Amino acid sequence: DVKVTQSSRYLVKRTGEKVFLECVQDMDHENMFWYRQDPGLGLRLIYFSYDVKMKEKGDIPEGYSVSREKKERFSLILESASTNQTSMYLCASSERADGYTFGSGTRLTVV
Amino acid sequence: DAKTTQPTSMDCAEGRAANLPCNHSTISGNEYVYWYRQIHSQGPQYIIHGLKNNETNEMASLIITEDRKSSTLILPHATLRDTAVYYCIVRVGFRGSARQLTFGSGTQLTVLP
Numbered sequence: 343d344v345k346v347t348q349s350s351r352y353l354v355k356r357t358g359e360k361v362f363l364e365c366v367q368d369m370d371h372e373n374m375f376w377y378r379q380d381p382g383l384g385l386r387l388i389y390f391s392y393d394v395k396m397k398e399k400g401d402i403p404e405g406y407s408v409s410r411e412k413k414e415r416f417s418l419i420l421e422s423a424s425t426n427q428t429s430m431y432l433c434a435s436s437e438r439a440d441g442y443t444f445g446s447g448t449r450l451t452v453v
Numbered sequence: 454d455a456k457t458t459q460p461t462s463m464d465c466a467e468g469r470a471a472n473l474p475c476n477h478s479t480i481s482g483n484e485y486v487y488w489y490r491q492i493h494s495q496g497p498q499y500i501i502h503g504l505k506n507n508e509t510n511e512m513a514s515l516i517i518t519e520d521r522k523s524s525t526l527i528l529p530h531a532t533l534r535d536t537a538v539y540y541c542i543v544r545v546g547f548r549g550s551a552r553q554l555t556f557g558s559g560t561q562l563t564v565l566p
Contacts, residue, residue: 385556432496441487441499442554
């Protein structure tokens, strides 16, 4: 089975800190995605990538950046964390038209 | 991608079949129907997808109407562990470039003992 691993399950950071969320997949998938999930708002796409060093903005990219230096790793970066970025962050990967495989999520709290 | 409509919530007795409907009346000919579910505090889990033929796997069956304007996900023998939010998503299957999923509100399925 494809495994998508997110580095932290829970994270607490201070306002203004630079935050790195790491995601690794082990099945050589081309496509990787970062979503955030908030009550009442569902899942919203932040960024996605369809190849190494390629990235595309999703619906809510403001305040975030991403890095994909290797095919298996897709990092989400919060340049200067703010309290409105407190959320559940979900990473996913997929191959062509197949189903997406999601990680378990990182619950980030910014204080 | 076509918009989908799902009931907000449904209950099902344990051991019985759970039938979750989804309307996608504006679906295009090249759009697939995907189903995911999300158990509380976990990431979404892929269940099944189809284009126009009915599909079955070890988790569920997907029935798509002939006009493709609606579909039903069937969990044949629901268990308490099937309690989750179920999302129906319609999108174009892609080749090569990424296509993101757009999640709606989904249906909260509660399996009752």
